[in-house]
Structures are given as structure tokens and as C-alpha cells.
Amino acid sequence: MTSSASASSAASAYAGSPGSPGSPVVLDRRDGPYGEVVLRRHGELLQIIANGCFLMDTSDGRSERLLVDAARQALDGRSEPAVLIGGLGVGFSLAHAAQDPRWGRITVVEREAAVVDWHRDGPLSALSARAFADPRTTIAQRDLVTYVNETSDTFDALCLDIDNGPGWTVDKGNEGLYSPAGLAGCARVLRPGGVLAVWSARPSAEFEETLRNAGFKQVRTEEMPVARGVPDVVHLAVRPG
Structure with missing residues (x-):
């Protein structure tokens, strides 16, 4: 996995000279079943915008890497564990998982065709080509909710990076993923002792309680330190054996 600085440099190299920071430049705009999704370049950064709301960019992948690493560490040395990553985004989580030879099968569920295209042969391929x-x-x-309720596959870890996390969803349709019913689907695809890791743009004691009420054990939260403002966090929980 590239560092935050080199990731943005690689992305800008694909897209061309970033020039002055100025106004964002739209690289692609799609209308899909969940609304409008836009990829744009702003200076050296690539940004994903959904229905007019900023979701993520290529500026810093530390918390996404924490998401993957925290799940791996919580598995206590399980050999070649299978991981399901919910949400492709700008590709930080996938790229970091693929860089770690200890992971076995790596499955990524992404509902937006445009995002997949941007990684396969578009501007974001500079970040994810090796992982793909x-x-x-x-x-x-x-759609991840549909996937976890219908797939016959099971996993040792499920890393969720959907929307802004359980306490601050841009798309109201994503709220169900973090509800008791949604978490039951997550538990369904986890093997006994499997780890659920949930990225969030801010801590949520309420979500920790929801996890416990859904039957998960060893619920805890890891924070990504920031210079100012509210830290990104990863909520961790284990499906009982």
C-alpha cells in the first residue's frame, strides 16, 4: 500500500498535472440506481462525491489501513483468513489488504458500477491496479446488505467502510446496514470467532451498544489520532464461537 502522500501523487500523475489548487475538475459523472456519483480532481487529490455530498478522497488512508490491520490483529494468528471488505471507495482498504500476504481470500463488495470502473481502467487504477x-x-x-443476506460464502473478517459510518450516513439507505437487522446479516457471513471491523467518521457509544445487543462480544473502539477535530475510529466486535 502506498503512503498518503505517494498515493495522491500517483493519482495526480494519472490524471495529469494538478496545476493550482483552484476549483475541482470533474473527471466523470454517472447517474445510477442510487443517485449521482462523481469523480473529480482537486489539485493533487481525487475525490468521490455522492448526490452532491463529499464522501472521500485520496489525501490520507491511515484510518482505512487501521480498519484492515485491526481486524487482522484481532484474529489471533488465524492462518490465511478470508476477508470481506464492504465498500471499495478510493481503494485504500483493498490495496492494504492485498499488500499483506497473511490474508487469504479477499472479497470486495461495491454497489456503484462507476466506482468499480474508475478502479479497473480509470484514474483510481493508479492506487489499486496491483490489488485488482x-x-x-x-x-x-x-449492495452489501443484499450480499450478506444471500451469499453462501463465509469469512473470518468483515471490514465495513460504507458511507461515513453508523452515526452519520449520507445515504439514508445505508442506515439499515448498521441496524440490528443489518448486523445480523454481518454475523451470518462471519465464521465463529470472526471479527467485524466498522470504520466511522466519529465515535459512537450508541453503536457499541447496538453491537452488544446484536450478540457480538469483545466490543471496543480504536481511534486514529488527529491534530484537531473528531478522530476517525474503527469499531471492533467478535462473533461468538
């Missing part, structure tokens, strides 16, 4: 080419990687273009 990794034989362990499978990309499933599906």
Missing part, C-alpha cells in the same frame, strides 16, 4: 490483479481478490458489484 492479485489472484486472491474478487470484486462483487452488489
Whole structure:
């Protein structure tokens, strides 16, 4: 996985000279079943905008890497664990997982066809090409709630990076993922002792309680330190054996 600085540099190299920071430049705009999704370049950064709301950019992937690493560490040395990543985004989580040879099967579920396209042969391929080419990687273009309720596959870890997390969703349709019913689906695809790791733009004691009420154990939260403002966090929980 590239560092935050080199990731943005690689992305800008693909898109051309960033020039002055100025106004964002739209690289692609799509209308899909969930509304409008836009990829734009702002200076050296690539940004994803959904229905007019900023979701993420290529400025800093530390918390996404924490999401993957925290799940891996919580598995207590399980050999070649299978991981399901919910949400492709700008690709930080996938790229970091693929860089770690200890992971076995890596499955990514992403509902937006545009996002998958931007990684396959668009501007975001500068960040994820190696991960996409990794034989362990499978990309499933599906809604995650539908996927976890219908798939016959099971996983040792489920890393969720959907919207802004459980306490601050841009798309109201994503709220169900973090509800008791949504978490039941997450538990369904986890093997006994499997780890659920949930990225969030801010801590949520309420979500921790929801996890406990859904039957998860060893619920805890890891924070990503920031210079100012509210830290990104990863909520961790274990499906009982």
C-alpha cells in the first residue's frame, strides 16, 4: 500500500498535472440506481462525491489501513483468513489488504458500477491496479446488505467502510446496514470467532451498544489520532464461537 502522500501523487500523475489548487475538475459523472456519483480532481487529490455530498478522497488512508490491520490483529494468528471488505471507495482498504500476504481470500463488495470502473481502467487504477490483479481478490458489484443476506460464502473478517459510518450516513439507505437487522446479516457471513471491523467518521457509544445487543462480544473502539477535530475510529466486535 502506498503512503498518503505517494498515493495522491500517483493519482495526480494519472490524471495529469494538478496545476493550482483552484476549483475541482470533474473527471466523470454517472447517474445510477442510487443517485449521482462523481469523480473529480482537486489539485493533487481525487475525490468521490455522492448526490452532491463529499464522501472521500485520496489525501490520507491511515484510518482505512487501521480498519484492515485491526481486524487482522484481532484474529489471533488465524492462518490465511478470508476477508470481506464492504465498500471499495478510493481503494485504500483493498490495496492494504492485498499488500499483506497473511490474508487469504479477499472479497470486495461495491454497489456503484462507476466506482468499480474508475478502479479497473480509470484514474483510481493508479492506487489499486496491483490489488485488482492479485489472484486472491474478487470484486462483487452488489449492495452489501443484499450480499450478506444471500451469499453462501463465509469469512473470518468483515471490514465495513460504507458511507461515513453508523452515526452519520449520507445515504439514508445505508442506515439499515448498521441496524440490528443489518448486523445480523454481518454475523451470518462471519465464521465463529470472526471479527467485524466498522470504520466511522466519529465515535459512537450508541453503536457499541447496538453491537452488544446484536450478540457480538469483545466490543471496543480504536481511534486514529488527529491534530484537531473528531478522530476517525474503527469499531471492533467478535462473533461468538
